[in-house]
């Protein structure tokens with residue numbers, strides 16, 4: 191059976207949760223036994239997300255195969271519990287660099303190269319290639335941005351053309367505002383957006399309406415009328431605290447069955463196994479909604495005003511809290527602010543049951559993070575250091591326990607006498623910034639008898655990486671003699687992969703374990719960390 195396509199388009203504004211809708215629909219279809227995968231199109235001219243600022247664009251997500259992709263991939267993987275490949279991310283940058291290469295090679299000899307047909311054909315060929323290589327029943331395509339943006343116009347045209355040849359349906363995510371005083375849901379913006387979409391030759395089959403409260407009957411009728419669809423094809427997407435409930439919310443409205451019907455697809459799993467899968471997903475949603483004992487977790491970083499910059503860390507905490515039957519409250523602490531007033535550290539950290547220093551780049555806020563780590567170590571606050579958070583754990587220990595005054599990472603002070611953290615071998619010569627870090631999945635060997643081993647219960651562990659610096663092996667002995675434990679190394683290159691404190695819970699990892707935490711498979715390090723926080727909360 192040829193692959194079927196679902197194109198998810200946004201109208202009116204971005205940030206409505208297109209990634210969550212796409213992931214939820216893919217999840218439902220996979221619960222029906224279908225091989226359904228999401229692909230994201232982003233119109234910007236960057237080749238990938240690796241060179242973007244997380245403060246503007248949100249977290250850079252890394253895949254097993256070293257691809258640096260949009261944060262929506264985190265949502266996809268957390269819902270689908272599967273590892274996606276870089277080919278599922280298509281950007282304007284990738285399309286145009288391929289087009290120019292083809293043109294220079296002479297593939298279009300004699301022609302002027304145009305958006306229609308050449309770019310559209312390239313996009314259609316790319317999507318068919320992904321579908322075939324992955325033997326997909328359904329390819330769900332999330333189009334970044336909103337319909338009408340200059341950046342995605344050519345892509346939408348390609349989708350219109352794809353629909354002339356293949357079985358394609360369009361799903362539109364829109365926003366239905368509610369005027370405070372009147373309390374009435376207004377559909378006029380959606381009507382205008384629909385008209386706009388139809389001008390591009392797109393007729394959506396389903397309209398998903400994001401709104402503050404449940405979609406009223408009147409609003410549903412109006413949207414259906416203007417969209418030329420049945421009322422059952424207008425789907426409610428009211429704000430809800432738990433994003434993981436979305437697949438079930440869509441299922442209750444029959445979206446999965448309607449989508450399969452319009453694509454001419456039959457479920458491959460029987461009804462009983464679908465129900466079992468949906469019920470166990472529901473039980474996990476209940477677990478994270480359960481109001482168990484509370485743990486307070488501080489995230490100390492420099493991008494704290496934009497929580498999207500740490501989206502995976504936040505979600506990994508949610509998953510691990512569900513597993514530990516606690517509810518976790520995250521407290522965002524701006525590390526730069528900690529540098530400004532001396533009493534801010536005890537004031538902000540004393541009430542915390544656990545603290546995380548997540549990944550990051552550049553000098554800003556680093557000293558605040560080091561002081562916070564020192565406080566956590568001496569006050570025995572459970573600590574989890576992620577990538578940069580591990581490197582600074584070593585710097586803090588070198589300064590305050592080993593007495594190496596001025597110890598630092600070469601990233602922040604290239605003149606330091608004690609380069610506790612240094613550039614990775616081979617990275618000195620790297621000048622181009624895109625895709626050149628130590629990226630993707632790397633395996634490390636864990637020492638038995640360590641906290642890391644207790645968490646992973648395995649000697650070989652693979653996690654995703656994204657860094658240019660590493661712990662300087664010249665200082666390894668000094669650090670370990672003073673009491674820090676090297677609990678994991680990369681066997682091939684001898685790189686330190688994990689560090690831990692003795693006595694109280696403190697683990698640092700060079701990897702980004704948050705990138706592989708899923709609702710159905712929380713990450714072991716996060717589970718151990720939240721367990722330690724739960725213990726501390728109970729003792730307080």
Ligand code: GLN
Pocket residue numbers: 548549550551552576577578579601656657658659660
């Ligand atoms: N800036 C550090 C490095 O490049 C840490 C990177 C990170 O936290 N992802 O090694």
